[in-house]
Amino acid sequence: NAGVMQNPRHLVRRRGQEARLRCSPMKGHSHVYWYRQLPEEGLKFMVYLQKENIIDESGMPKERFSAEFPKEGPSILRIQQVVRGDSAAYFCASSPDSSSSYNEQFFGPGTRLTVL
């Protein structure tokens, strides 16, 4: 059973370009979470999605950032018109179900975005 997959692992963009980060959850998992990690800091929650629904986007910047988890295919985190401050590691996590009393999230290896 493959773990959470993220691609690309490293992404370099120039200021003003768009960045697309992909996440394929573990098989059987229908919940996806995106987190951002700045150097030497902990992870910060960005958005929580289920198939075709955004459940909680309270951690997403109001502009330039969007996320989707379509019925088919991976979840996409999209950053438009990137700026240097967007440089960070972006981690995706998935979980099987939210109805249980605890929620173990399985993390992918991350995408390291560098904005030049």
Added chain:
Amino acid sequence: SQQGEEDPQALSIQEGENATMNCSYKTSINNLQWYRQNSGRGLVHLILIRSNEREKHSGRLRVTLDTSKKSSSLLITASRAADTASYFCATEAAGNKLTFGGGTRVLVKP
């Protein structure tokens, strides 16, 4: 300060010694989880402790949770060089999202 603050920020020990790190949080939680992150890599889930549990063990790891003090501790016994990593606590309240602390960077010297 944010939910889930680790203490100390950095820890340097000799191989074979025990490593203890603490995590404090502010709001009520459903559970608290500890993760390890090796430099430049993803997170590895270590252990989850529910709000109605006080102590949990997994191999050389021991986690305690004191909900009255809103704090948790992670103890790594008989440390090894391979334990060198950053360790993060993460709390889960309602809504599934995890709130991470800033981490404790542990260096185990051979």
